[in-house]
Every structure is written in structure tokens, then in C-alpha cells.
Amino acid sequence: DAGITQSPRYKITETGRQVTLMCHQTWSHSYMFWYRQDLGHGLRLIYYSAAADITDKGEVPDGYVVSRSKTENFPLTLESATRSQTSVYFCASSELGGRNSPLHFGNGTRLTVT
Amino acid sequence: SQQGEEDPQALSIQEGENATMNCSYKTSINNLQWYRQNSGRGLVHLILIRSNEREKHSGRLRVTLDTSKKSSSLLITASRAADTASYFCATAASFTQGGSEKLVFGKGTKLTVNP
16 A cells, blocks of 8 residues: 555664664655654654655754665664653655645654663 | 744534634744644644645635734634544745755644534
């Protein structure tokens, strides 16, 4: 089915471990985004990508790494997880970027860091 | 920051009533978008209104934009229990400010429609 898929849906990890959240879209959209959603903060942009091999920081990039070797995939890695990174993470894609087109969101990954 | 701020934070109404949510932002924008989020799910796009537009309709939704006041409103008419969700506004910066591919989201309005 066409769409945007995030995996895993739920993840529990320990402080200090590396964890990768996966995001896959089937539309061949140029733009992809990672947001985190926390109570009291709404959605905050972590990283975004305008095309394969082009990424840029958002509002809260510290502690995260992204890559985009293929247009359809945009994994987010927490290099050494901290409790403050406990959150719900949303991946989104957009054909023309926020300036010209809407974002399409996945259903999120709920990450708990113990 | 150009982050949008929704008002009110929470709204509870009866089925059949209209629901109005407001969004204010700080800097010049290219467009403003409204999204809906059901509990435990991702956000779903509702409407995109460009900076040169004043009003836009989609079914029971009406969005207005006042760039002089840097504000927007989302009106849901004849609300239904299924409209219960959180609603977010998001802004894309004007091109001259750079980074206009990004959307900056507000904190949302939680709407409850009671049957």
C-alpha cells in the first residue's frame, strides 16, 4: 500500500544504547522530516531532508543522526539514548516541502528510554 | 521563532455546535496549514491557505487568514463526535527568510465533541 511507514511502533531501550527508528515512504516524495512530540511542547522538528544525501538540522537536532541514501528511506538514530529523548517520534514526507505542499505523517514510534 | 500558538488549549462542545480554534504566529509566512491528530495516530492534513488568500473552505471546515494580525482561525461547523481530536496549525516561513521547506507547528487545541 502507498503511504509512509514507521517502525517499530513501540520501543523500550536503556540509557546509553544506540537505537534507530525507521521511516519508509512509497510516494517518492523529495522531502522527509523527523519530528518529536512531547506534552507541553507540541511537535518539534529534529532533522529534515530535501533529497537523497541532503539533510539539514531542525530545532532540536542534538543527540540525533540522520541519513538518506535512498529517496524512500529516512532513518533516525539516537547515538546514545538519554531519558530526555523519551518521546513520540513522527516521520513525514512532502512532495514539494512545507512551502508548497502538505506533509504526510506516519503513525509514530513511541520510544521509552529507561 | 515563528511557532504558531493555538487558542484555546482545550475546547469541549456538544454535537451539532460549531467549534472555533485560533492560531497566532510571529513572522511573515508563505502559507499556513491546519492538521488534525486523533489519539495515538499521526497528523492528517486538513487545509493549506496561502499568504495571499483570506478564506478557504473544505466541507464543514472554514479557515481564515489575517496576515496583518498574524492570525488564523479554523471553524468546524455542525460538529460530530468523530471530530474529537487535537488540531494543530503549522506555518511555513516566507521564502526570503529561508528554510521555508520546513513547517513549524503550534502546541495544538484539544477538541472534545460530546454526543
